[in-house]
Amino acid sequence: MSASNASQPCEDYSFNHHLLLPGYILISITGLVLNVLALWIFICYLRLKSVVMIYMFNLAISDLTFTLPLPLRLYYYSNHHWPFGNTLCQVSGSVFQINMYGSCLFLMCINLDRYVAIVHPLRWRHLRRPKVAKLLCLIVWVVIFLGSIPTAIVHKQNFCKVDNQTVYMCFENFSESMWQKSLFPLVVLAEILGFLLPLSTVTYCSIRIFQELCQDSQTKTLRQQKTIRLLLVNLVIFIICFVPYNTTLAVYGMIKAQVINVNEKTRISVRQVLITTMLLASMNCMLDPLIYYFSTEGFHNTLKKLRRGQAWDSDIGTLRNQVVGSKSTQDSAVSKVPSSKKFPAENFIRPSESLPSLPAAVFLNGPIEDSEI
Ligand SMILES: CCCCCCCC/C=C\CCCCCCCC(=O)OC[C@@H](O)COP(=O)(O)O
Numbered sequence: 168m169s170a171s172n173a174s175q176p177c178e179d180y181s182f183n184h185h186l187l188l189p190g191y192i193l194i195s196i197t198g199l200v201l202n203v204l205a206l207w208i209f210i211c212y213l214r215l216k217s218v219v220m221i222y223m224f225n226l227a228i229s230d231l232t233f234t235l236p237l238p239l240r241l242y243y244y245s246n247h248h249w250p251f252g253n254t255l256c257q258v259s260g261s262v263f264q265i266n267m268y269g270s271c272l273f274l275m276c277i278n279l280d281r282y283v284a285i286v287h288p289l290r291w292r293h294l295r296r297p298k299v300a301k302l303l304c305l306i307v308w309v310v311i312f313l314g315s316i317p318t319a320i321v322h323k324q325n326f327c328k329v330d331n332q333t334v335y336m337c338f339e340n341f342s343e344s345m346w347q348k349s350l351f352p353l354v355v356l357a358e359i360l361g362f363l364l365p366l367s368t369v370t371y372c373s374i375r376i377f378q379e380l381c382q383d384s385q386t387k388t389l390r391q392q393k394t395i396r397l398l399l400v401n402l403v404i405f406i407i408c409f410v411p412y413n414t415t416l417a418v419y420g421m422i423k424a425q426v427i428n429v430n431e432k433t434r435i436s437v438r439q440v441l442i443t444t445m446l447l448a449s450m451n452c453m454l455d456p457l458i459y460y461f462s463t464e465g466f467h468n469t470l471k472k473l474r475r476g477q478a479w480d481s482d483i484g485t486l487r488n489q490v491v492g493s494k495s496t497q498d499s500a501v502s503k504v505p506s507s508k509k510f511p512a513e514n515f516i517r518p519s520e521s522l523p524s525l526p527a528a529v530f531l532n533g534p535i536e537d538s539e540i
Contacts, residue, residue, distance in 0.1 A: 177327035180339060183442045184244040190446040191244065195237035198452035202231040205456050205466075212469045218280055221300040223459050225307070226273035230452035233266035240338070249337040253324045256337040260322030263338070263449075265315045268361025270451050271409055272307045274401055275365035276300075277458070281394055282372035286379050314357070321349045343423070351424035354416055362413040369405055373398045389464075397462035404454050412448035415441045 205227045215221055236259035243249050249256055280300070283291045293299070324337045341350055376398060380391050419441045421427045422434050429437070459466045 177329050177334060178340060180336075181247060183339075183439070184247055186442065187446060188241065188244045191237055191241050191449065194446075194449050194453060195234050195241065198230060198234035198237075201453055201456040202227045202234065205459055206231065208459075208466055208469050208473075213463075213465050215297075218295050218297055218300045219277060220463070221297060221304060222273055222276045222280060223463070225304040226270060226277070226455055227459075229266050229269040229273060229311070230455050232262060233270075233449075233452045236262050243337055247334070249324055249335040251337075256324040257319040257322045260338050261315045261319035264318050264322075264357070265311050267409075267412075267448055267451065268314065268357055269307060269311045270455065271361055271365040271405075272310070273304075274404065274455075274458075275368045276303055276307070278369045278372040278398070278401055281376055281397065285394065286372075286375050310360070314361075317349070317353055321345060321353060341423075346420070346423035347425070351420050351426075354420040358413055358417055362409060366405060366409070369401060373402055393462050393464065397458060400454075400458045400461055404451060404458075408448045408451040408454065412441075412444040415444045 206224070209215060209220060209224045209227065213220055215224055236255075239251055239255060239259050240263070242251075280295060283294050321341070322338065324335050325340050325342065326333050326335050327340065328334070376394065380395065415437065418427075419434075419437050422429055422437060460470065461467070
């Protein structure tokens with residue numbers, strides 16, 4: 168079994184493990200079920216026809232990838248010992264860290280799409296083509312993959328001795344030199360690229376969209392209400408999951424890299440806060456499906472039909488048309504435009520709220536599929 172060469176002093180992590188165990192049991196079961204269900208609905212019923220759905224689909228894959236290695240983590244927290252070897256320690260540590268930042272980047276893409284659709288519907292509408300969305304997702308996955316390499320390298324298992332017995336540890340008890348030479352620079356990079364960039368983008372886009380929607384009219388169309396719901400869930404996810412963890416991680420990183428000096432008691436307290444906020448950050452994988460449920464009517468309707476058992480009676484295509492069609496009757500006047508051969512029902516047009524007039528909107532948007540929200 169290979170491990171980090173230097174044996175670290177055995178710190179007592181049992182309090183952390185007792186705190187983390189029930190939390191991660193809940194997160195792994197709920198995250199797995201909700202994300203598998205979400206992917207199944209996206210693939211089988213909604214067919215990724217819209218740009219926002221492409222981002223949501225990738226977000227669900229990222230969240231599912233995050234939950235898959237969690238059972239190993241659960242075993243570790245319940246036994247205070249890592250028996251799975253160095254490679255699995257590196258892979259599961261890296262997948263855990265990197266997918267958290269991947270989720271931030273996909274949430275940012277969803278907000279950017281809404282921003283372009285609502286604030287700059289004409290000038291930047293070419294950015295809302297499915298091809299562009301797929302390219303952006305590919306870029307995010309490449310960044311995730313590249314980031315996962317150094318993250319895996321630093322997540323070597325380490326060991327310490329308790330009563331003359333070797334205890335293998337994973338995800339924690341990193342050496343001082345590891346923190347100073349490798350972990351701290353990685354934390355800085357992750358904070359800037361994986362947290363501050365998405366946070367500032369999401370905040371800016373949300374403010375601009377709210378401004379635009381407030382100017383529009385006093386009474387909100389169903390579609391505007393859904394956009395507001397999406398932005399609010401998105402912001403709440405950032406505030407609950409990512410802000411506390413990344414703030415504490417920055418502070419703990421500075422303590423470990425000796426950028427700031429504190430006594431041992433304070434360091435341990437900050438680490439307890441870090442562990443707790445890490446649990447909050449992990450909850451992201453079970454909160455993201457709320458975005459699909461509350462802000463994507465096609466998703467919501469499909470779930471309702473599945474619950475009533477209708478999905479099994481109707482063929483997939485029919486159901487999809489029902490889902491999409493039912494939306495068109497409820498929404499803005501634009502959706503009442505009759506479908507033609509050129510714009511069949513399942514590709515119907517969802518012009519952005521701030522487009523000038525109905526015929527111009529249909530003409531300008533053309534057959535580009537607008538978002539299914
Ligand atoms: C997609 C964005 C691209 C960013 C590229 C860089 C990716 C780097 C990702 C993550 C940086 C690694 C952060 C690992 C921080 C470990 C946090 C943690 O698990 O704390 C537990 C705590 O017990 C450790 O303290 P001790 O060593 O036990 O005291």
